[in-house]
């Protein structure tokens with residue numbers, strides 16, 4: 001039995017959440033491949049790391065001061081690393097990121113670092129192998145996703161790895177530059193990994209307990225829908241149900257892999 005587990009940003013917003021996530025992963029040994037998002041909001045007034053990275057990159061690109069926001073991003077990760085008592089230091093990674101921001105590596109590169117760094121932290125905490133998504137998820141020169149090459153490369157790479165963390169949301173173009181999916185795209189990465197390893201199940205862990213019959217912000221305690229077809233799920237996602245990225249349905253649908261939300 002092989003399962004792919006994807007965790008959203010609010011499920012990985014701080015060390016306490018990381019511990020919960022690790023407990024979930026360790027509770028079932030078939031949960032072998034993990035796809036994390038970047039750290040999300042810790043509370044209503046908080047910021048997502050992805051948004052901070054965009055803001056930081058824009059400041060660099062426009063020649064404004066950016067050190068403060070970069071420090072705030074570093075603090076988010078250090079708070080997690082310290083809270084988990086990890087023997088891990090991301091200073092070198094942050095130096096490289098700053099250097100690449102100054103060299104105008106692009107907004108996609110900037111945003112992708114949220115998942116990249118969270119993947120390193122997660123792999124270190126779980127003792128799983130870290131696989132940079134840039135090495136296994138591909139786009140063409142125009143930024144269109146390359147499904148076939150990705151599937152081939154991902155399956156080949158993962159066939160040699162018992163347990164791995166693959167950060168969500170991004171991949172690379174032929175010239176090595178980073179390209180992201182649209183916002184919420186870690187769901188797509190999870191689905192691609194599930195297809196590549198021919199998983200028995202794609203588990204998508206998020207901050208709502210399932211797919212509700214209506215928006216819980218409008219109707220209190222709506223009924224949870226037990227089962228949906230891929231088509232229903234795709235349509236509801238496309239129409240704005242904010243549970244799963246609409247494009248994450250195709251890869252698992254093709255392979256007939258169920259999704260648990």
Ligand code: ASP
Nearest residue numbers: 037038050183184185186
């Ligand atoms: N971190 C990215 C976002 O905020 C991707 C994701 O969470 O799936 O959109």
